[in-house]
Amino acid sequence: MHMLEVENLTKRFGGLTAVNKVNFHINEGEIVGLIGPNGAGKTTLFHLLTGFLKPDSGTVKFRDEDVTGLEPHKLVNKGIARTFQVVRPFRHLPTIANVMVALECPRGRKKIEWLKTCERKALEMLEDVGLSEMMFEPAENLAHGDLKRLEIARALATEPDLLLLDEPFGGLSPIETEYLTKSIRRMHLDGHTMIIVEHKLHALMKLAKRVIVLHYGEKIAEGTPEEIAKNKKVIEVYMGKAM
Amino acid sequence: MSLGDNALVDILLLETLLLYGAITGAVYALLALGFTLIYGVAEVVNMAHGALFMLGAYMFFAFSLAPKNPPLGIASPFALEPGLALIAAMIFVGIVGSIIYVLVINPVIKDVLASIVVTVALAIVLQQAVYIEFGGTHRPVLPFVSGSTIILGVTMTYTKLLAFGTSLILFAIIALFMWKAKIGKAMRATAQDREAAMLMGVNTTRICMLTMFISASLAALAGILIAGSTAQPANPQMWLTPLSMSFAIVILGGLGSIKGTFIGAFVVGYAENAVALLIPGGSFLKGAVALATMVAVLLIRPKGLFGKRIELEE
Amino acid sequence: MAAYVRRAYSSFLTHVIDIPPRLLSLLFLSLLACIPVIVSPTALSIYFLGVLITANIMAIFASSWDLLVGRAGQISLGHALFFGIGAYASALVLRYAGLPLWVTIPIGVLVGTLAAVPVGFPCLRVKGPYLALVTMALPLIATGILYYYRDYTGGEQGLPVPRFFPFIQNLYHQRVAEYYLTLLALLISAIIIYKIVNSKTGIIFVSILDDEVGAKACGINVTKYKLLAFAISALFASLAGSLQAPLIYLASPASFSLNLSFYAIIITIFGGIGTIYGAIAASYIIYFLDQYILTIPQLEILGTKILPLPTVWHPLIFIVVVIIFVVKWPRGIARFVVEDGLTELSKEREIEERGKHIWKKYKKKKQEATESTAEG
Numbered sequence: 001m002h003m004l005e006v007e008n009l010t011k012r013f014g015g016l017t018a019v020n021k022v023n024f025h026i027n028e029g030e031i032v033g034l035i036g037p038n039g040a041g042k043t044t045l046f047h048l049l050t051g052f053l054k055p056d057s058g059t060v061k062f063r064d065e066d067v068t069g070l071e072p073h074k075l076v077n078k079g080i081a082r083t084f085q086v087v088r089p090f091r092h093l094p095t096i097a098n099v100m101v102a103l104e105c106p107r108g109r110k111k112i113e114w115l116k117t118c119e120r121k122a123l124e125m126l127e128d129v130g131l132s133e134m135m136f137e138p139a140e141n142l143a144h145g146d147l148k149r150l151e152i153a154r155a156l157a158t159e160p161d162l163l164l165l166d167e168p169f170g171g172l173s174p175i176e177t178e179y180l181t182k183s184i185r186r187m188h189l190d191g192h193t194m195i196i197v198e199h200k201l202h203a204l205m206k207l208a209k210r211v212i213v214l215h216y217g218e219k220i221a222e223g224t225p226e227e228i229a230k231n232k233k234v235i236e237v238y239m240g241k242a243m
Numbered sequence: 244m245s246l247g248d249n250a251l252v253d254i255l256l257l258e259t260l261l262l263y264g265a266i267t268g269a270v271y272a273l274l275a276l277g278f279t280l281i282y283g284v285a286e287v288v289n290m291a292h293g294a295l296f297m298l299g300a301y302m303f304f305a306f307s308l309a310p311k312n313p314p315l316g317i318a319s320p321f322a323l324e325p326g327l328a329l330i331a332a333m334i335f336v337g338i339v340g341s342i343i344y345v346l347v348i349n350p351v352i353k354d355v356l357a358s359i360v361v362t363v364a365l366a367i368v369l370q371q372a373v374y375i376e377f378g379g380t381h382r383p384v385l386p387f388v389s390g391s392t393i394i395l396g397v398t399m400t401y402t403k404l405l406a407f408g409t410s411l412i413l414f415a416i417i418a419l420f421m422w423k424a425k426i427g428k429a430m431r432a433t434a435q436d437r438e439a440a441m442l443m444g445v446n447t448t449r450i451c452m453l454t455m456f457i458s459a460s461l462a463a464l465a466g467i468l469i470a471g472s473t474a475q476p477a478n479p480q481m482w483l484t485p486l487s488m489s490f491a492i493v494i495l496g497g498l499g500s501i502k503g504t505f506i507g508a509f510v511v512g513y514a515e516n517a518v519a520l521l522i523p524g525g526s527f528l529k530g531a532v533a534l535a536t537m538v539a540v541l542l543i544r545p546k547g548l549f550g551k552r553i554e555l556e557e
Numbered sequence: 558m559a560a561y562v563r564r565a566y567s568s569f570l571t572h573v574i575d576i577p578p579r580l581l582s583l584l585f586l587s588l589l590a591c592i593p594v595i596v597s598p599t600a601l602s603i604y605f606l607g608v609l610i611t612a613n614i615m616a617i618f619a620s621s622w623d624l625l626v627g628r629a630g631q632i633s634l635g636h637a638l639f640f641g642i643g644a645y646a647s648a649l650v651l652r653y654a655g656l657p658l659w660v661t662i663p664i665g666v667l668v669g670t671l672a673a674v675p676v677g678f679p680c681l682r683v684k685g686p687y688l689a690l691v692t693m694a695l696p697l698i699a700t701g702i703l704y705y706y707r708d709y710t711g712g713e714q715g716l717p718v719p720r721f722f723p724f725i726q727n728l729y730h731q732r733v734a735e736y737y738l739t740l741l742a743l744l745i746s747a748i749i750i751y752k753i754v755n756s757k758t759g760i761i762f763v764s765i766l767d768d769e770v771g772a773k774a775c776g777i778n779v780t781k782y783k784l785l786a787f788a789i790s791a792l793f794a795s796l797a798g799s800l801q802a803p804l805i806y807l808a809s810p811a812s813f814s815l816n817l818s819f820y821a822i823i824i825t826i827f828g829g830i831g832t833i834y835g836a837i838a839a840s841y842i843i844y845f846l847d848q849y850i851l852t853i854p855q856l857e858i859l860g861t862k863i864l865p866l867p868t869v870w871h872p873l874i875f876i877v878v879v880i881i882f883v884v885k886w887p888r889g890i891a892r893f894v895v896e897d898g899l900t901e902l903s904k905e906r907e908i909e910e911r912g913k914h915i916w917k918k919y920k921k922k923k924q925e926a927t928e929s930t931a932e933g
Contacts (some may be wrong), residue, residue, distance in 0.1 A: 052770065076776035084774070093760060101764045102775035103814040105757055118757060158776045265559065288686035350884045356632055357883050359689045363634055364880050367819060483697065483815075514671040534694050541683055547633050 001064055003028045003193055004162060005047075009058035011041075011048055011217075018044040020217040021058070026162070026195060032189055033208035033225070034197045037237060041217040042197045043085055046164050050082045051075045057089075062162070081160035083151040085167045089139035096122045096135040098150055102157035122157070129153045129183060145176045152183070162193045169200045177203055206231070213237070258288025259397045260513070260520050266403050269410035270468050272493060272505050276414060277444030277461035278489035279496075279504045283434040285451040287348055287358055293486030294366035294464055295336055300470040300477040301373050302332035329467055333460040340459025341452045348455075349448060367483055374479040406468040413464070417457065418501065430454055484533070491537040511536060582834065586744065593736055596730040606732040608848045609841070614801045615741035615820060616840035617746045620833050621793035622821035624750055627831035628759065629786035630766030631680065636794055636821050638676065638699055641813035643669040643795025648716040648808035649709070669795020670788050677787040678749045681780055687820040696813040704811055715809035718802040735804060742800055743837070746793050750833055753789060762786055816872065823875045826882055847871055878902065 004026040008226060011038045012020040019041045026032055033079045034042050045091060047053040049060060070078075070209035073212055090098050104124075105118035129149040134142060142150065148168060155163060168184075177200070184207055188194065198204040205211075205225040213221040213228060215237045221228055228234055278292050307328035323331060343365055351357040374457050421427040432440040433450045466485070470477055496503025507512050515532045594610065596602045622636045645663030650656055656664075674694060678690055689880030703710045710716060721738060724730045753759055761782050764772040769779050802808040811817065821836075866874070 039657060050774070052773070071775050071778075072773035073778045076774065081776075082774055084771070088768050088771045090764045092763050092767055097760050097763075100757065101760055101772065101777065104776075154775060251792075288689075290686070292688065347880060347884055355685045356925075357628075359632060359634075359686055360826070361880055361883050363689070363693075364819075364822075364876050364883075367815075367876050368873060368880070369878070371869075375869050375873070483693070487690065487694060490687075533699070537690070538679065541679075541687060 001059075002026060003030075003063060004061075005061040005064075005199075006049070007059045009045070009048055009060065009063075011044055012054060012056050016216050019048060019055075020230065022083050022214070022217070022219050024212055024219060024222065026103070026193060028161075029188075029191070029193055031194045031196065031208050031239050032168075032197055033204045033211040034214065035199070035201065035204065035211060035228075036214035039216075040214040042164060042214055045214070046166055046197065049164060050080060076158050076160070079159075079161035080164070081158045081162070082164040083155050083157040083166055083168060085170065087144070087147040088153050089142070089147055089150055091140040092138065094127060094136045094138055095131060095150060098139050099125050099157045101151050102154045104159065125153045125157050125221060128156070130179070130188075145173065148172060148176075148180075149183075152180075156187070156192075160192065162195070163187070163192060165196045165198075167197055169198055169203050181206060198234060208239060255397065256520060260516055262380045262397050262399060263403075264509070264513035264516040265521075266407045266472070266512075268509030269407050269414075270465050270472075271488060272414055272508035273410045273461050273468075273511045274465035274485060275489050275492035275496070275504045275508050276379075276417065276501065277465070279493050280417075280430075280454050280461075281451075281458040282493070283501075284430050284454040285344070285348070285352065285433075286437070287352060288362070289348075289458070290359060290362035290486060291343065291366040291369065291482075292458070292489050293482035293484065294369040295340055295462040296466035296469075296485040297373065297461045297477065297479070297482040298339065298369055299332050299466035300481075301377060302463065303328050303467040303470075304336050304377075304477060306331045306335075330465070332467060333463050336463035337460035339455040340455045343459075344452055344455035345448070346426055349451065354410035360441060366486075370479045370482060373513075377479075388427075400472065403472045406472045409468065411466070413461070414505065421501070425455065426450070486531045487537065490539075491533040494537050494540050559696040560889065567624045570827070573922060584654070586839070589740060590737075593733045598727075603729055603732050606729075606736050608844050610732070610736050610739050610799070612841045613743045613803075614797050614804070615824060615844070617742050617793055617800075618797035619821045619824040619828075619836040619840055620747060620750055621790045621797070622763075622834040623825045623830060623833050624754065624793075625786050625790035625826075627825065627833075627836075628754060628766060629762040629783065629790075630785060631783060633680075633692045633790075633818075634689050635694070635815070635818050636790075637813050637815070637817040638692075638696040639669045639791040639794035640793075640798035640801075640817060641696065641699060642672050644802040644812045645710065645716070645796030646795070648718050648802055651718065651765075652716060658719065658907040659801060661824070662796075665799030666792060667795045669798070670792040671777070672795075673787040673791035674784065676791070677784045680787065681783050681844040687806040693815065693818075696815070696818065700810055700813045703813070711808075713810060715807045718806055718808050720806060721803045739800060739804075746796065747833070747837060750789075750793065754833055758782070789827040819872075819876070823879050826879050827875075843875065849874075874897065 002025040006022060006024050009019055009022045010017065022045065034045070036042055042051065048055050051070050051074065054069045057065060058068070060078060062075075066080075067075060067078060067080075069169060070213070090101065093101070099122040100118050101159075103118055103121055105121070123132055123135060126135055129152055131146060131149055131153065134146065139147070139150065148170070152165070152168065155165075165184075168180060174178060181203060182195075188207075194206060196208065211221075211223065211225055211228045212219060213231075213234050220237065221231050221234050223231070247419070272290075274296060278289065281287055281289050281292075305325050307325055335388075346409055347361055347365060350357060351361055419427075421431060429440065429450050430453070431444055432443065433447050433454075440450075443462045462485070466477075488511065492507040493504055494507075495510060496507030511533060514536065518532050589609075596605065600900065618636070618640060621639075622633065625631050625633050625636070645665075646668035647658075647661040648733045650661045650664050651658065654661075680691060683691060705711050707713075717745040720731070722731050722734045725734060754762075761772070761777055764775070765779055765782055765786075766775065772779055798812055801812070824843050825836040827843060828835030828837070830836075
């Protein structure tokens with residue numbers, strides 16, 4: 001059984017077909033890359049997989065259960081979480097509260113108790129991404145790199161099995177990229193399956209065992225990073241037609 | 244009563260509906276056009292649009308009062324001819340609109356909550372100001388042309404016909420302006436993409452002020468025409484109904500579409516007249532028609548008939 | 558200017574005086590509680606107490622609005638709907654079932670809270686200006702229904718409602734009793750709202766205010782929480798409404814008016830939207846201003862009589878002030894609150910208090926964990 005099965009997924013916006021009969025599957029424990037030029041439909045695909053858009057046709061099956069078109073929060077409860085390409089923290093809340101929103105805080109006997117438990121758990125998640133120093137800082141004061149890490153911490157706080165990362169390396173410095181690569185490896189070891197959309201191909205190829213390529217909403221190639229790098233069609237799509 | 248009599252009455256009713264609906268639709272089209280324009284160009288939902296409608300009616304009243312009009316207790320130095328008073332009122336309200344835009348709306352244009360609160364607050368300011376100046380009793384807006392004629396067996400006052408004609412002509416003028424005139428094109432550019440227009444050298448703030456001037460004067464004109472042709476007195480609370488009306492029409496026709504606004508206005512105009520004429524005691528329900536339309540559209544097809552802006556999740 | 562005053566004031570509190578806001582609220586409350594004791598039973602004091610009683614009620618109403626709009630981000634321009642429902646539900650039960658006030662008021666509150674569900678549902682599907690218009694339209698519809706069934710609801714005249722304490726003969730003592738009753742109601746409401754705002758639910762509300770999409774991505778059932786916000790807000794608004802009716806001996810259609818809805822907005826924005834305590838404090842300030850500063854003193858500038866202002870001008874002045882407030886802080890009204898209101902969560906002394914505590918325990922746990930793995 002595949003963890004995620006996507007069959008003939010299609011989404012149209014007026015005259016534009018953003019995602020066109022896309023088929024693929026994800027197995028437990030994989031890190032799969034999703035690449036393609038801008039406008040290929042990668043983020044749209046993410047929206048479809050996480051319930052923010054309803055597909056026009058096609059199905060999405062998560063662990064053999066049909067989850068096509070379910071509401072976002074229901075999908076999160078089933079174990080699918082995502083980050084966003086453009087960071088969207090909760091600006092008014094301090095960093096720690098940003099994570100607390102996503103946490104499932106079991107109610108203890110006393111109210112004081114479980115709020116503190118919640119905060120403690122949130123702090124651990126912040127530690128994992130290296131943001132614990134900022135815990136009471138309003139999220140809007142954070143630097144871009146920190147916000148990217150916060151996005152991931154928040155997604156992890158929902159305790160997902162499948163994590164969809166949308167351009168997590170966007171705008172990061174080389175050091176931050178290193179750090180994030182290590183974090184993703186650690187998350188992988190912890191048992192998270194991941195689909196990563198990324199333009200920074202060198203960072204992605206280090207992590208992904210399998211890569212899917214989209215172009216104008218269609219899947220044009222699939223394979224290991226080495227295979228994809230040699231694939232003529234993919235090269236054409238990224239570089240333009242050879243002379 | 245024989246069958247023949249009944250049939251006559253029915254035809255008369257339908258003809259009344261046909262003609263009255265057209266007039267109402269035309270004037271509503273003007274009102275809603277103003278609303279759509281400022282939404283399209285400045286991306287502002289002007290909750291004070293109905294208040295400008297009201298202000299128009301009141302200013303017409305003020306400009307046309309003769310100094311020797313003691314029974315109403317207000318002296319006015321103007322005493323203009325109805326035609327002049329109308330133009331004066333339109334210009335006055337247009338200027339008020341531009342000032343409101345540049346002082347109050349433009350600074351908060353990016354924040355949806357703030358712009359809504361601020362424009363509603365402005366509407367209330369206008370309500371209070373009108374109340375202070377003119378008092379709370381209803382003020383009659385006199386029809387500017389007396390006399391009537393009979394078309395298809397229905398009595399039509401000249402005022403109503405004038406309202407119809409004026410509305411259509413003005414709508415056509417504005418449409419032409421938007422498409423042919425340079426400034427009109429600048430307005431459309433700003434509506435499509437404010438930043439791109441700025442990069443093209445368009446002074447978007449001035450364009451928005453101009454749009455607001457037009458929007459406000461259209462609202463004022465609609466206020467005068469409706470008050471004059473339906474002999475409804477003006478009162479300080481009368482700004483909510485035209486606001487709901489504009490909303491309903493614009494939502495029905497689709498946000499940002501002028502064609503949609505035009506058609507939506509006639510749909511609502513006819514619906515309202517149908518309710519008033521065909522349902523006994525229906526005139527009380529007129530306001531409800533607008534709201535009901537709006538709710539129905541929002542629930543069934545939020546895009547409206549010709550809507551362009553698609554509400555994506557993000 | 559007010560922003561600087563406010564910032565100076567809050568940094569004054571945290572750095573110089575170092576009074577935690579709880580203590581300050583306690584002081585304020587004690588002051589309020591002592592007023593009837595200090596004041597002597599004259600006709601003026603009866604009037605004065607009357608003003609304060611109204612302020613108590615409006616504080617409950619305004620803080621309920623602040624919860625819905627300032628914390629959960631649902632723009633409501635017709636909050637008087639719930640106020641009116643509370644007043645009328647209580648009055649109707651009183652008239653037709655003959656039950657006493659202390660039973661009908663909770664019933665009024667219950668009805669008001671339940672009303673939030675049918676009201677909330679259409680409100681959930683719309684955002685921004687559509688929501689604003691729908692919320693403005695609802696009280697109008699309610700008024701229409703009220704007038705249509707005038708035989709049952711008393712139409713424009715309203716429904717008569719008995720006083721709270723008919724057994725107290727002395728008018729002054731009656732006012733004092735009413736004052737303490739409403740003050741108690743305010744205290745309970747404020748505490749409950751405060752607790753909600755500082756709980757996980759409160760945090761979730763703010764997340765919905767900030768970014769609904771992000772909240773959904775965190776697994777929040779946004780619809781459920783929006784309804785919850787409406788319900789809690791409606792609860793306190795209808796409490797305010799059902800408490801007010803016996804004070805004016807009437808459940809009147811004015812309790813659905815747009816002006817009333819706007820009082821909540823004026824008060825809350827004045828006090829700092831999102832802060833809750835701002836709405837409460839501002840209620841007193843506004844009513845004081847309205848009744849005393851604008852009405853009683855005489856002020857002439859350059860020969861023109863400025864004060865007292867005719868009553869008709871008061872709402873205008875306040876609305877203009879609101880406009881100025883909103884415009885002068887174009888970062889947005891809600892942003893204005895970050896420094897003041899939501900810093901409850903991130904204020905310096907809280908950091909020291911809670912941060913140290915959590916950090917210490919956490920470090921200890923980590924140490925123990927590393928020690929045990931080192932041994933094992």
